Amino acid sequence: MTATARFVLDNPTPDHGDRVTIAYVVEGNDGTPASSDDVEGTAHVGSLDINVTVTLTLPAVDPEPESFEPPVYPGLTIEATADPRVWTALIP
């Protein structure tokens, strides 16, 4: 699945002196869990056909690493928080 991203603002119409929280939300970057399936084949021994089966487990694929650019808005000082997805700004 293709990853998508969006912002979530806790207050999209703030007043002077309010602090706005801007959070990135990423969806679809889930990776793939480990999966297994059978590999089948047939061996021919003389006139005898021998079906052969073995189970193969493919490894899980981790989600892609994520990083976040500082959000930009004219006239606002937007600051990082301890969570790299979350930013804040005080409305002057």
Next chain:
Amino acid sequence: MTDITGAVHVGGQRIPVAAALTLPPPAAVERLRIGVDWSTASPKEPNYYTNHTAARCYRLSHAADAVAAWGCQAIGLSDDPGISATDPVQATGVVRSWAEAFYYGGGSAARKNVRVELGRNEIDREYKTGTLPPGVIETHRQLKALCDTRNPDGSERYPNLFHALDVTFWGVKTQGAAARLAPLAPHIDVYAASLYNPEREASPVGWPAYSTFVDLMLDTADSYGAAWFSIWETGTPIDHSHPVTGAANYQGTTDWTKRPAWMAGLLRYTNAGIAARGMRPGIGCYWNRQTPATATEPAGPPNQWKHDRTRAPQDTATAWHDAYLIP
């Protein structure tokens, strides 16, 4: 309405992100009146502008000089050796004489509306441990009372004279200055901060989030019940500067945009924080100097504006000077 924009990197993919954010209409908010230290050093560091709205003065007599030279509207005044820290009668006598001359003496017509914030410079560095001497508290009480002097008709004698407490961020953060100086809280109008970049001595210079140091001083001022908040001193070297000479590109490549933007942002953040706490803005003064080396101490950080002046008008002096105009 304008979008707030950003981007997420997922693996090798860059995903642009945008969302609508509607700011309130511009308010007629007060802002810190911007200025710089009134230096009498020889030679003076160049200030590049002579119409600052504020000045930081270190002698009583310099206040009138700054008004005459720059047309200042506001002054942070401290350090005059003629004012006792512990003798309230002596201190109020000296300040009253000065205030009479400043507001009512010869040439006072140009000064009667000038705001003066009077206090001791970085008082937390004078009293680093223990309890405050009673004389200090009493001197503060009487100087505040002097600022509030009434004429016989009930009007204020010095309506633009305010009593200030000036404290360093470092003292509040690491040395318990907020609790130690709390007995002075009832005797001040203005909480003034020495609000230097806390990472100015790192190499390369760091650019910390404002909330990591400004909020502590604003919250302390608010807890003291201060009506006003000022920045009496601030400063920082340029990005990737030599820690002593200020020369560019000492470690890595200097980003010339860092210092002007960070200093202007500091003012915006502080103005917003003052308003959010219901206080009023006083002055914001840059310390355009560098502590010289002594026999026992190395030179201080090279804060001076000259280190990026070749980039004018994208320099710190211009960003600071124009900051009063920034909404």
